[in-house]
Amino acid sequence: xxxxxxxxxxxxxxxLLLGKGLGFIRTAMVASTYGAGFVSDIYAFEDxxxxxxxxxxSTFLACSFIPKYLSLNENGKNKLFSLLLNWGTIIMxxxxxxxxxxxxxxxxxxxxxxxxxYDITKIIFVTRINLIMxxxxxxxxxxxxxxxxxxxxxxxxxxxxxxxxxxxxYLLFLSNYGILGLLLCRVFAYLLLLFLIVIRLRHLKxxxxxxxxxxxxxxxxxxxxxxxxxxxxxxxxxxxxxxDKSMASRLSSGSIACLNYANTISMIIYNVVGYIxxxxxxxxxxxxxxxxxxxxxxxxxxxxxxxxxxxxIAILTMFYSDxxxxxxxxxxxxxxxxxxxISKVLVLYIPGSVAFCIKNLYSKLxxxxxxxxxxxxxxxxxxxxxxxxNLIFIRIFGVYGLALATSFSYVVTVLFQMIxxxxxxxxxIRFKDCGRLAFSVVIIIVVATVSKWIMINYIYRPLPQFVFxxxxxxxxxxxxxxxxxxxxxxxxx
Numbered sequence: 403x404x405x406x407x408x409x410x411x412x413x414x415x416x417x418l419l420l421g422k423g424l425g426f427i428r429t430a431m432v433a434s435t436y437g438a439g440f441v442s443d444i445y446a447f448e449d450x451x452x453x454x455x456x457x458x459x460s461t462f463l464a465c466s467f468i469p470k471y472l473s474l475n476e477n478g479k480n481k482l483f484s485l486l487l488n489w490g491t492i493i494m495x496x497x498x499x500x501x502x503x504x505x506x507x508x509x510x511x512x513x514x515x516x517x518x519x520y521d522i523t524k525i526i527f528v529t530r531i532n533l534i535m536x537x538x539x540x541x542x543x544x545x546x547x548x549x550x551x552x553x554x555x556x557x558x559x560x561x562x563x564x565x566x567x568x569x570x571x572y573l574l575f576l577s578n579y580g581i582l583g584l585l586l587c588r589v590f591a592y593l594l595l596l597f598l599i600v601i602r603l604r605h606l607k608x609x610x611x612x613x614x615x616x617x618x619x620x621x622x623x624x625x626x627x628x629x630x631x632x633x634x635x636x637x638x639x640x641x642x643x644x645x646d647k648s649m650a651s652r653l654s655s656g657s658i659a660c661l662n663y664a665n666t667i668s669m670i671i672y673n674v675v676g677y678i679x680x681x682x683x684x685x686x687x688x689x690x691x692x693x694x695x696x697x698x699x700x701x702x703x704x705x706x707x708x709x710x711x712x713x714x715i716a717i718l719t720m721f722y723s724d725x726x727x728x729x730x731x732x733x734x735x736x737x738x739x740x741x742x743x744i745s746k747v748l749v750l751y752i753p754g755s756v757a758f759c760i761k762n763l764y765s766k767l768x769x770x771x772x773x774x775x776x777x778x779x780x781x782x783x784x785x786x787x788x789x790x791x792n793l794i795f796i797r798i799f800g801v802y803g804l805a806l807a808t809s810f811s812y813v814v815t816v817l818f819q820m821i822x823x824x825x826x827x828x829x830x831i832r833f834k835d836c837g838r839l840a841f842s843v844v845i846i847i848v849v850a851t852v853s854k855w856i857m858i859n860y861i862y863r864p865l866p867q868f869v870f871x872x873x874x875x876x877x878x879x880x881x882x883x884x885x886x887x888x889x890x891x892x893x894x895x
Contacts, residue, residue: 679711
């Protein structure tokens, strides 16, 4: 692992964890200040709406822009940068105008229940104010993608930190302004983030903006064609997520909540490690996309780095699932029976989280190779497997069956991704390459077993427990040493 990668890894991990922590404080303060009523309901809706838009933008830009951008010369980069910025701005302004005109019909579709319990005039007003976030979200996401293409990653983790700090300050001193103030906090946060990004972009002296708006540009058309399958994938997994929750709603009370709580914990593995590594590796592989051996070498290197960091977290989380669940949720009105369910569901979600990290890295590789159709087909297969297994496992295992089906579907998708990437000669990762890693995993399991026995019998306070488990993780990473695995990588040189 080079020093630059370690610097990026730790800085992004720190900012992501800081953002998550501040987000938890923000949520608690919103609940404490406004309770469960008009403000909290509207804020939750408007916030989730913007987050979905953010996901769509990031999906579009991630799957097609970076590889295409890096494949061009300086003039081509400037042209594509300006084209996408101009057309994105035009489309966002058009959508804002349409949403402003048809706000009420849209709200009747999205939140029909609000019409029966709240003053719809106020909801329409704040929704229209919030529409400016469509444009700001695009600008922020697009400019951050440009920085990512130039191997500048820290701004990717700043969004949640800046937003949460501003909202917390607002709640401490200006909470009387209610929902309008909360929404304007996001506007102010994005303007501040955009200002910081623009300052950083000015240092990229080769990047120049032009007013070109040629809709028939071949590079632009190619980007759109490549991104469409990925947009369909995003919609597909959202539908799949809704189906999971629909099935859970037929089980006992609290089943959906237990799934959500466990899934939130399990996805920390991706948010803190998987996301960072795939984000860092993406532009590096894109730069050498036409050099087959270099692509294989870099991908294998970061594939094993990913496993080196993720597997210890996954194993320790499975072993300490009861402690983790109780520490995060074991307070207030949460019953101990629910904590037990969450901890068991968490164990079943963990293999799926590891597979999701690997799946995201492989998906990025297929984007670079301009083979998004394979990603779409395999994700469709994964969703079908998930739905079929949901119907089978829910009858046998109840709520645990839904978590098991989700993990199994991700594992199936990853296995097929590995097969197809090897057949296409994109990678040459074989199961035999993982021999040393498998041995390290066995050792980590032994260490985790012994450490849990020590903690149960000798460590009783939360802070020493946290320090102890953190130390075990560092030891586990050392046992899962990448220096040994690097020998496998060197064989591809």
